Amino acid sequence: MTLPAHAGLDAIVADPAGAVIGLDYDGTLSPIVPDPAAARVHPGVPGVLAALAPLVRAVVIVTGRPPRTALALGEVPGGPSLADVPGLVILGHYGLERWEDNRLTAPPPPPGLDLVRARLPELVGGLDGAWIEDKDRAVAVHTRRCADPAGALEALRGPVAALAEEAGLAVEPGRMVLELRPAGMDKGRALSAFLAERDARSVMFVGDDLGDLAAFDAVESAGIPGVRVCSGSTEVTALAERADVVVDGPDGVVAFLGDLVAILGKPSASGRA
Numbered sequence: 001m002t003l004p005a006h007a008g009l010d011a012i013v014a015d016p017a018g019a020v021i022g023l024d025y026d027g028t029l030s031p032i033v034p035d036p037a038a039a040r041v042h043p044g045v046p047g048v049l050a051a052l053a054p055l056v057r058a059v060v061i062v063t064g065r066p067p068r069t070a071l072a073l074g075e076v077p078g079g080p081s082l083a084d085v086p087g088l089v090i091l092g093h094y095g096l097e098r099w100e101d102n103r104l105t106a107p108p109p110p111p112g113l114d115l116v117r118a119r120l121p122e123l124v125g126g127l128d129g130a131w132i133e134d135k136d137r138a139v140a141v142h143t144r145r146c147a148d149p150a151g152a153l154e155a156l157r158g159p160v161a162a163l164a165e166e167a168g169l170a171v172e173p174g175r176m177v178l179e180l181r182p183a184g185m186d187k188g189r190a191l192s193a194f195l196a197e198r199d200a201r202s203v204m205f206v207g208d209d210l211g212d213l214a215a216f217d218a219v220e221s222a223g224i225p226g227v228r229v230c231s232g233s234t235e236v237t238a239l240a241e242r243a244d245v246v247v248d249g250p251d252g253v254v255a256f257l258g259d260l261v262a263i264l265g266k267p268s269a270s271g272r273a
């Protein structure tokens with residue numbers, strides 16, 4: 001049971017009751033797989049979060065997914081599941097939707113999505129393997145199933161940006177995905193508002209993808225001790241370059257959170273690497 005030496009981690013260990021633990025979903029709490037509908041939570045996640053939640057101020061998942069989708073993917077046969085994590089908050093659609101106490105709050109979908117739904121199939125149609133995920137409040141184009149996923153993503157980048165501008169939407173690039181979604185909210189704004197709401201005294205955020213960089217920004221600008229953790233992959237390196245701690249994908253995240261739980265459960269143990 002060890003944690004890397006870092007001032008942000010020291011602050012969380014010294015005062016866990018003031019700590020907010022923020023987590024991305026895809027690539028962090030679930031492995032990256034070709035079909036988003038099959039991206040089930042790592043089976044160790046609900047248990048470790050259920051153990052962590054009572055020890056800290058709050059556990060919050062900040063994701064591009066709708067909260068209900070994260071909850072459905074977070075079901076583990078024989079449990080516990082994500083919905084069983086005490087006090088869990090899910091900020092979905094990059095902070096636009098909020099799930100808490102089994103209640104969902106959400107603004108209406110943006111009007112520009114109708115234009116995107118009408119035009120996107122034609123843009124994507126010429127690229128074998130590219131497909132559209134409709135998330136109700138946002139639409140994503142995926143290229144992971146193309147023969148050349150990175151090449152297909154590059155080919156789509158310009159046309160998707162032009163369509164997003166016409167529709168009054170923002171483009172969120174990610175791991176073999178371009179998402180068209182409402183502007184004005186991102187994971188950084190969502191996390192900053194949550195830290196203020198909970199009067200956090202320290203913060204950790206764990207992520208893997210480009211959309212999580214805004215949450216790293218929020219950790220840096222929060223004015224409280226913070227730690228940025230990267231769920232590492234060969235696909236995205238930008239987060240690892242900014243992170244205080246890099247772990248090996250969702251397996252590494254579960255092990256890291258397990259070490260944190262063990263140390264917070266025994267506050268007299270230093271457990272530092």
Ligand SMILES: O=P(O)(O)OC[C@H]1O[C@H](O[C@H]2O[C@H](CO)[C@@H](O)[C@H](O)[C@H]2O)[C@H](O)[C@@H](O)[C@@H]1O
Nearest residue numbers: 025026032033034036039063064144175176177
């Ligand atoms: O904020 P996140 O929780 O990381 O969600 C971001 C996007 O994740 C999903 O796509 C990613 O995961 C898929 C399943 O492993 C994978 O097939 C895809 O290539 C990844 O980009 C999700 O489908 C998107 O809607 C989210 O925006």
